[in-house]
Each structure stands twice: as C-alpha cells, then as structure tokens.
Amino acid sequence: MLRLAVWQCPSSPRDVAGNLARLADAAARAAAGGADVLVTPEMFVTGYDIGPVAGMAPDGEVFDAVASMTLESGVAIAYGYPELLPDGRVANAVQLVDDGRVVGAYRKTHMFGELDASRFAPGSDFPVFELRGHRVGLLICYDVEFPETVRALALAGASVVLAPTANMVPYELVSTVLVRARAYENGITVAYANYCGTEGAQVYAGLSTICGPDGRVRALAAAEGEALLIADAAGDPAPYLRDRRHDVY
Template identity: 70%
Template structure:
C-alpha cells in the first residue's frame, strides 16, 4: 500500500495592526504561534511596525526583533514568515519578509513591486526571487503587490518553489486579489499560495481581509471573512 507524502501545513494570520508597537506585535505573534497547528505561520506585510504608519525605522534582520521571533519558533515548533522594514547595508530601507524556523533564519526577501507612493517614497525595491528549503519542501516568498504579477509567481515556480508565502496589506478596494488573482496565478504556475492580510483600518487605509490559502490547482483551501481576526491553516 502506498503512503501519501505529507504536505506542508501552512497557516495565515489575519489580524488588525498595532501601529509602531513592535513589542506589542511580537507578543501577539507569540500568542498566535502558540495557538496554531501548523508547520509555518505567515503574518501580514510590515507586521512588526504596521504598514500605513508613516516613516519607519530600519530594523537589523539579525537584531533583537529577529531574536524574539527566533525564540518563539524554538519554543512553539512553528516556523514564522513575518513582515518588517529591513535596514539595508548601504543605507535605505526595504519592505521585507523573513522566514525563521527552529531559531534560525531560513531566508529573507525584499519586496520587488512597490505599490504607489506609500511604498516608493519609503522603500528601496528588491530584485531577486530566492527559494528556500523548509521542512523538506521548497518555498518562496512574495509581498503583497508582488503576487499580482504572474511573472513573479512563475519565477519562484521555475526555481522549484512548491509553496509561496505572501505577507500582504491589501486594501478593501481590491477584494478580487484574494478571490481571483491569487487563485489564477497559483493555477498558472502550479504552486500553492498562502496570502495573509490585515483587517480593519490603519492610517488612511481600510483593509480587505480575505486572507486565503490556495492549492496549486487554484482552489481556495481556506478563505477568511473581510472583517475580523482569523487564524486559518491548511495542508498544501
């Protein structure tokens, strides 16, 4: 009798923002990781500081904030992909995501497709689409507007990614990103996509919610409501 290989159990955390409260957001992240049954948990975009919060400090990707996340992954056994503003070696800041497992950084990604002035006036764009090994699977990361570009998803799939983890801060005006574009691009590239969004309001933005995990055939495995916090998981 053949035994089906175990997939990767992925969770998306849809939550409100605590603008500028890094300590408070780290505490919330620890609680979410303790609650979830998953291999990896994906937060929204710029989770540590909030997204529409004006100028933000660049954080050292190996600094105390990373150390706090790393300790959560050691203690809970849940890997975490979190969004944060990364201080660049030559100056400037990137809108970034970092994947951490067992107390170690698995890899980092910098948002390549900057969305309007809110991104372009604050961040330097990334240019690469790296993939990483996570618990026997190959994964990639994108951030928000990136996943709306099919060539970015295809680049990760071509590099071997089976799952794409996407911290996002998608606005209420664009609900079809969750319900149409993410499923279409997953199906086109043959990869699963985990898309974790904010809900509620932050600064001038109203967020769309609708966090989702989509299989490589484009089917929605989970889909959150437009409003309210949700912690959803599925095997992909």
C-alpha cells in the first residue's frame, strides 16, 4: 500500500534555496509519518504567480538537492518547477524522484488563461510510472479539472495520481467536488497539493486533499494555514472502468 503525503504551504517567490530547505524539512516530517511519497504545490521551487521565470534543467542543481533529500529521508518527492526545454521555452513541470533518481516527469497540458499561456509551453503526454510497486500518474492543477486527463491515466493502469496545484479563490469546489469526483469515477486515488496564503495577485484556496478510489476523502486541509496530510492510497475502486461501454464511444 502506498502512503501519500500532501504538503500545503505558502509560496516563497523566487527563494529557491529557502524553498529547498523547507522541502527538506517537509520530507523529514513526511518520513516520520511513514509516507512513501511527498507532493508539493505547483511550481514550488520558484513560486507560481511571479511573472516570467527562467527555466531549470531537469538534471541540474535543484534535482541534485531533491535527489539527496530522497536518499536522506527515504521518501520519494514530486516537486513542481519551471523546466527549461531544448528549444529555450519553459514548461510548467513536475518531477518525481525516488532513491536519488528520476522516476517520472510531466509537463502541464492545459493552460489556465494568460497566467499560464503567456509563460509556459504546454505538454501533451500522460505517462504512467512505477513507484514502489504502484502505477502512478502525474498531473498539474488545471489538468485535474478535465475528466479526460485522469481517465487517460486510469486506462493506462495508474492507481494513483499525484497533482501539484496552485488553485486560487474562488475555485474551492475543485478541491471539494472535482478532485473527489475524478477519484471516484476512475477508481483511482488522487493526491492534490495546493498553496495557502497569497502570492502576486492570487489568494490561494488551500483545501489540499487526498481522495480514495471509493470516493471517500482520506484527508482534507483547511482553507488557510500550512498542513502536511498523510493518508494511504486505499479503498475499493468504483466499478465505472469495469462497466463502461468502451465499444460505443
């Protein structure tokens, strides 16, 4: 059974060194709670609503620091960061690292208005990865609001989706309704890690959550304040994937 840790925290814009120090502390706390993997908010390394941001190499200094944290804590980490692409553009990305190595990576597919479209190159793939004996997919924030994304991962065999996010007021229903629906309709666990507090023009909604494949909320943070949620990816999957008429659509 995979034990998930979701970290809700304030953004610390452009403070890469400080954010890595905070992440190391969160990983140690997640390890103390028996977690297998820790999920940060979207673009955690730099902050999200901070204007143009320079891209980072996926195998650069930030990766080296996170890789060391996974070795020291024994906890895998899915962290959000701006990925420098070969063509010079920047992607809003998440990288999953375990035991000092990259397990998987994903680039945000659905751009949330000009906030994303003006800065980031969209991704287009929904890969599934092996993490400690479990099939895991990655999404970022707005992606979860589209039924097709979680369904694509579920059909590819994922049993867990890890989703860094930067969901703001007044979209609280994403945490309380849509994330739960995505988990239930696909028989899959969704771990959704949001910011709290303010950043740039944003007031973040908090309400980070872990929802099980039976539609039950395993953990839910408050709208305000830092929180480290820990819950198992457990529950009997709903029967929709089994019973769907894939031959008619």
